[in-house]
Amino acid sequence: QVQLQESGPGLVKPSQTLSLTCTVSGGSINSGGYYWSWIRQVPGKGLEWIGYILYSGITYYSPSLKSRLTMAVDTSKSQFSLKLRSVTAADTAVYYCARQYGDTFGQYYFDYWGQGSLVTVSS
Amino acid sequence: SSELTQDPAVSVALGQTVRITCQGDSLRNYYASWYQQKPGQAPILVIYGKNNRPSGIPDRFSGSSSGDATSLTITGAQAEDEADYYCNSRDYTSNRVIFGGGTKLTVL
Numbered sequence: 001q002v003q004l005q006e007s008g009p010g011l012v013k014p015s016q017t018l019s020l021t022c023t024v025s026g027g028s029i030n031s032g033g034y035y036w037s038w039i040r041q042v043p044g045k046g047l048e049w050i051g052y053i054l055y056s057g058i059t060y061y062s063p064s065l066k067s068r069l070t071m072a073v074d075t076s077k078s079q080f081s082l083k084l085r086s087v088t089a090a091d092t093a094v095y096y097c098a099r100q101y102g103d104t105f106g107q108y109y110f111d112y113w114g115q116g117s118l119v120t121v122s123s
Numbered sequence: 124s125s126e127l128t129q130d131p132a133v134s135v136a137l138g139q140t141v142r143i144t145c146q147g148d149s150l151r152n153y154y155a156s157w158y159q160q161k162p163g164q165a166p167i168l169v170i171y172g173k174n175n176r177p178s179g180i181p182d183r184f185s186g187s188s189s190g191d192a193t194s195l196t197i198t199g200a201q202a203e204d205e206a207d208y209y210c211n212s213r214d215y216t217s218n219r220v221i222f223g224g225g226t227k228l229t230v231l
Contacts, residue, residue: 037220047158047166047209049220060218096165100220108213108220109156109171116165 002027004097006117012091013123018084022097022114029078030055035100036073036080037110040093048093052100053080087121094118125149125214127223134229135200143195143226145210152215155193157186160207160225169208170195197228205230 008020022036029036035052042048051061053071061069065084073080084091094116102108127147135141145155154173158166168177170186183198197204210223 046225047211047222049222052220062219102213105172106153107156107172108153108211109168110158110166110211111168111171111177113165113167 002099002112004099004112004114006095006097006114008117008119010118010120012087012119012121014088014121015086018087018091018095018119018121019081020095020097020117020119021079021081024078024080024099027099029073029075029080033101033103035102037098037100038071038082039096039098039110041096041116042090042093050082050084050095089121092119092121125216125221127155127210127212127221129208129210129223129226131224132227132229134231135197136231137202138199140196140198141200141228143197143208143228144192145194145223146192147212147221147223148191149212149215149221150188150191150193153213155186155188155210155212157184157195158209158211159204160209161205166209200228200230202230204228 003025005023012018037052038050053059053073059071068085070083096116098110098113100110125148157170159169160166169184174186185196207225209225
Protein backbone atom coordinates (compact mmCIF):
# COMPACT_ATOMS: atom_id res chain seq x y z
CA GLN A 1 0.00 0.00 0.00
CA VAL A 2 1.53 3.27 -1.14
CA GLN A 3 1.55 6.03 1.44
CA LEU A 4 2.43 9.69 1.06
CA GLN A 5 3.19 12.06 3.90
CA GLU A 6 3.66 15.82 3.68
CA SER A 7 6.01 17.64 6.03
CA GLY A 8 7.05 21.23 6.47
CA PRO A 9 6.33 24.42 8.42
CA GLY A 10 2.71 25.19 9.17
CA LEU A 11 3.32 28.94 9.28
CA VAL A 12 5.13 31.08 6.72
CA LYS A 13 5.54 34.83 6.71
CA PRO A 14 4.35 36.90 3.75
CA SER A 15 6.95 37.34 0.99
CA GLN A 16 8.88 34.31 2.20
CA THR A 17 9.15 30.84 0.65
CA LEU A 18 6.79 27.98 1.42
CA SER A 19 8.63 24.65 1.44
CA LEU A 20 7.04 21.23 1.70
CA THR A 21 8.34 17.69 1.29
CA CYS A 22 6.39 14.56 0.47
CA THR A 23 7.79 11.20 1.53
CA VAL A 24 6.63 8.16 -0.39
CA SER A 25 6.56 4.73 1.21
CA GLY A 26 5.21 1.34 0.24
CA GLY A 27 6.07 1.85 -3.41
CA SER A 28 8.88 3.07 -5.63
CA ILE A 29 9.08 6.71 -6.62
CA ASN A 30 11.07 5.50 -9.63
CA SER A 31 8.08 3.76 -11.19
CA GLY A 32 7.23 4.93 -14.68
CA GLY A 33 3.77 6.13 -15.53
CA TYR A 34 3.37 8.18 -12.38
CA TYR A 35 3.29 11.91 -11.89
CA TRP A 36 4.19 13.02 -8.38
CA SER A 37 1.88 15.92 -7.78
CA TRP A 38 0.97 18.77 -5.49
CA ILE A 39 -2.60 19.98 -5.05
CA ARG A 40 -3.88 22.62 -2.67
CA GLN A 41 -7.21 23.57 -1.21
CA VAL A 42 -8.07 26.89 0.35
CA PRO A 43 -10.28 26.14 3.38
CA GLY A 44 -13.88 25.88 2.26
CA LYS A 45 -12.94 25.97 -1.43
CA GLY A 46 -12.19 23.50 -4.21
CA LEU A 47 -9.09 21.62 -5.28
CA GLU A 48 -6.38 23.43 -7.21
CA TRP A 49 -3.66 21.55 -9.04
CA ILE A 50 -0.20 23.05 -8.48
CA GLY A 51 2.06 20.88 -10.60
CA TYR A 52 3.87 17.58 -10.94
CA ILE A 53 7.31 16.09 -11.25
CA LEU A 54 8.38 12.80 -12.77
CA TYR A 55 11.04 10.63 -11.17
CA SER A 56 13.36 11.81 -13.97
CA GLY A 57 13.00 15.38 -12.76
CA ILE A 58 10.76 16.58 -15.57
CA THR A 59 8.24 19.07 -14.23
CA TYR A 60 5.03 20.71 -15.32
CA TYR A 61 3.58 23.59 -13.33
CA SER A 62 0.25 25.33 -13.22
CA PRO A 63 0.57 28.43 -15.42
CA SER A 64 -0.88 30.57 -12.64
CA LEU A 65 1.90 29.58 -10.21
CA LYS A 66 4.76 28.82 -12.58
CA SER A 67 6.72 32.02 -11.93
CA ARG A 68 6.96 31.29 -8.20
CA LEU A 69 7.25 27.53 -8.19
CA THR A 70 10.05 24.97 -8.05
CA MET A 71 9.66 21.24 -7.60
CA ALA A 72 12.40 18.69 -7.07
CA VAL A 73 12.70 14.95 -6.57
CA ASP A 74 15.18 12.95 -4.49
CA THR A 75 14.78 9.33 -5.51
CA SER A 76 17.38 8.15 -2.97
CA LYS A 77 15.10 9.37 -0.18
CA SER A 78 11.80 8.62 -1.96
CA GLN A 79 10.85 12.25 -1.59
CA PHE A 80 9.67 15.07 -3.76
CA SER A 81 9.36 18.67 -2.75
CA LEU A 82 7.66 21.97 -3.43
CA LYS A 83 8.95 25.52 -3.04
CA LEU A 84 6.59 28.42 -3.56
CA ARG A 85 8.24 31.83 -3.40
CA SER A 86 6.88 35.25 -2.44
CA VAL A 87 3.83 33.91 -0.68
CA THR A 88 0.82 35.99 0.32
CA ALA A 89 -2.26 35.28 2.41
CA ALA A 90 -3.89 33.93 -0.76
CA ASP A 91 -1.48 30.97 -0.58
CA THR A 92 -2.92 29.86 2.76
CA ALA A 93 -4.28 26.39 2.07
CA VAL A 94 -4.10 22.70 2.81
CA TYR A 95 -1.38 21.31 0.58
CA TYR A 96 -1.69 17.71 -0.57
CA CYS A 97 0.86 15.56 -2.29
CA ALA A 98 -0.54 12.81 -4.47
CA ARG A 99 0.43 10.18 -7.00
CA GLN A 100 -1.17 10.55 -10.39
CA TYR A 101 -1.31 7.68 -12.84
CA GLY A 102 -1.39 8.43 -16.54
CA ASP A 103 -1.46 6.28 -19.65
CA THR A 104 -1.86 6.49 -23.39
CA PHE A 105 -5.52 5.48 -23.19
CA GLY A 106 -6.56 8.80 -21.73
CA GLN A 107 -6.68 7.69 -18.11
CA TYR A 108 -5.30 10.13 -15.58
CA TYR A 109 -6.18 9.80 -11.93
CA PHE A 110 -4.84 10.45 -8.45
CA ASP A 111 -4.83 7.08 -6.73
CA TYR A 112 -2.95 7.93 -3.54
CA TRP A 113 -3.01 11.13 -1.51
CA GLY A 114 -1.22 12.40 1.53
CA GLN A 115 -3.29 13.49 4.51
CA GLY A 116 -2.66 17.15 3.74
CA SER A 117 -0.65 19.86 5.44
CA LEU A 118 -2.21 23.17 6.42
CA VAL A 119 0.09 26.07 5.63
CA THR A 120 -0.88 29.49 6.91
CA VAL A 121 0.72 32.62 5.52
CA SER A 122 0.72 35.26 8.21
CA SER A 123 3.09 37.63 9.94
CA SER B 124 -7.62 26.29 -22.04
CA SER B 125 -10.29 23.91 -20.84
CA GLU B 126 -12.34 23.87 -17.67
CA LEU B 127 -14.65 21.39 -15.92
CA THR B 128 -18.09 22.47 -14.74
CA GLN B 129 -20.06 20.86 -11.91
CA ASP B 130 -23.31 21.76 -10.20
CA PRO B 131 -22.44 23.26 -6.79
CA ALA B 132 -24.94 21.21 -4.82
CA VAL B 133 -27.15 18.16 -5.23
CA SER B 134 -29.40 16.36 -2.77
CA VAL B 135 -30.82 12.85 -2.69
CA ALA B 136 -33.17 10.96 -0.42
CA LEU B 137 -31.67 8.09 1.51
CA GLY B 138 -31.66 4.96 -0.61
CA GLN B 139 -32.42 6.74 -3.86
CA THR B 140 -30.22 7.21 -6.92
CA VAL B 141 -28.32 10.40 -7.64
CA ARG B 142 -26.26 11.50 -10.62
CA ILE B 143 -23.51 14.10 -10.32
CA THR B 144 -22.37 15.56 -13.60
CA CYS B 145 -19.21 17.17 -14.93
CA GLN B 146 -18.87 18.92 -18.26
CA GLY B 147 -15.88 20.13 -20.26
CA ASP B 148 -14.28 19.94 -23.69
CA SER B 149 -11.35 17.87 -22.37
CA LEU B 150 -13.74 15.03 -21.60
CA ARG B 151 -14.00 14.34 -25.33
CA ASN B 152 -10.31 13.33 -25.22
CA TYR B 153 -9.64 12.09 -21.71
CA TYR B 154 -11.51 10.08 -19.13
CA ALA B 155 -12.54 11.86 -15.98
CA SER B 156 -11.82 10.60 -12.51
CA TRP B 157 -14.02 11.24 -9.48
CA TYR B 158 -13.06 11.95 -5.87
CA GLN B 159 -15.03 11.94 -2.66
CA GLN B 160 -13.96 14.32 0.08
CA LYS B 161 -15.43 14.43 3.56
CA PRO B 162 -14.78 17.33 5.95
CA GLY B 163 -11.25 17.39 7.29
CA GLN B 164 -10.14 14.50 5.11
CA ALA B 165 -8.10 14.09 1.97
CA PRO B 166 -9.97 13.23 -1.22
CA ILE B 167 -10.27 9.58 -2.16
CA LEU B 168 -10.59 8.18 -5.65
CA VAL B 169 -13.97 6.57 -6.31
CA ILE B 170 -14.15 6.21 -10.11
CA TYR B 171 -11.51 6.30 -12.85
CA GLY B 172 -11.26 5.45 -16.50
CA LYS B 173 -14.28 4.24 -18.38
CA ASN B 174 -16.01 2.99 -15.21
CA ASN B 175 -13.51 1.54 -12.76
CA ARG B 176 -13.68 1.44 -8.99
CA PRO B 177 -10.59 1.18 -6.80
CA SER B 178 -10.53 -1.62 -4.30
CA GLY B 179 -12.77 -0.87 -1.34
CA ILE B 180 -15.18 1.45 -3.15
CA PRO B 181 -18.75 0.12 -2.96
CA ASP B 182 -20.37 -1.00 -6.19
CA ARG B 183 -23.16 1.54 -5.74
CA PHE B 184 -20.71 4.01 -7.27
CA SER B 185 -20.50 3.98 -11.06
CA GLY B 186 -19.40 6.25 -13.86
CA SER B 187 -20.50 6.98 -17.40
CA SER B 188 -19.71 9.47 -20.12
CA SER B 189 -21.08 10.88 -23.34
CA GLY B 190 -19.48 13.51 -25.48
CA ASP B 191 -18.19 16.34 -23.34
CA ALA B 192 -19.94 15.21 -20.16
CA THR B 193 -19.31 12.58 -17.55
CA SER B 194 -21.43 11.43 -14.62
CA LEU B 195 -20.94 9.80 -11.27
CA THR B 196 -23.97 7.79 -10.22
CA ILE B 197 -24.68 6.56 -6.71
CA THR B 198 -27.36 3.88 -6.75
CA GLY B 199 -28.98 3.60 -3.34
CA ALA B 200 -27.27 6.54 -1.63
CA GLN B 201 -26.25 6.01 1.97
CA ALA B 202 -25.81 8.55 4.73
CA GLU B 203 -22.04 8.05 4.57
CA ASP B 204 -22.03 9.17 0.94
CA GLU B 205 -22.71 12.75 2.01
CA ALA B 206 -19.57 14.56 0.91
CA ASP B 207 -18.05 16.84 -1.70
CA TYR B 208 -17.37 15.23 -5.05
CA TYR B 209 -14.81 16.48 -7.56
CA CYS B 210 -14.21 15.49 -11.14
CA ASN B 211 -10.73 15.70 -12.64
CA SER B 212 -9.13 15.35 -16.05
CA ARG B 213 -6.39 16.70 -18.25
CA ASP B 214 -6.66 19.86 -20.28
CA TYR B 215 -6.65 18.59 -23.85
CA THR B 216 -4.73 21.65 -25.03
CA SER B 217 -1.80 21.17 -22.61
CA ASN B 218 -0.48 18.94 -19.84
CA ARG B 219 -2.37 20.95 -17.26
CA VAL B 220 -4.44 19.01 -14.74
CA ILE B 221 -7.91 20.39 -14.12
CA PHE B 222 -10.55 19.91 -11.43
CA GLY B 223 -14.20 20.70 -11.45
CA GLY B 224 -15.43 23.12 -8.82
CA GLY B 225 -16.96 20.34 -6.75
CA THR B 226 -20.49 19.22 -5.94
CA LYS B 227 -21.76 19.09 -2.37
CA LEU B 228 -23.97 16.03 -2.00
CA THR B 229 -26.56 16.06 0.75
CA VAL B 230 -28.31 12.81 1.68
CA LEU B 231 -31.73 13.59 3.11
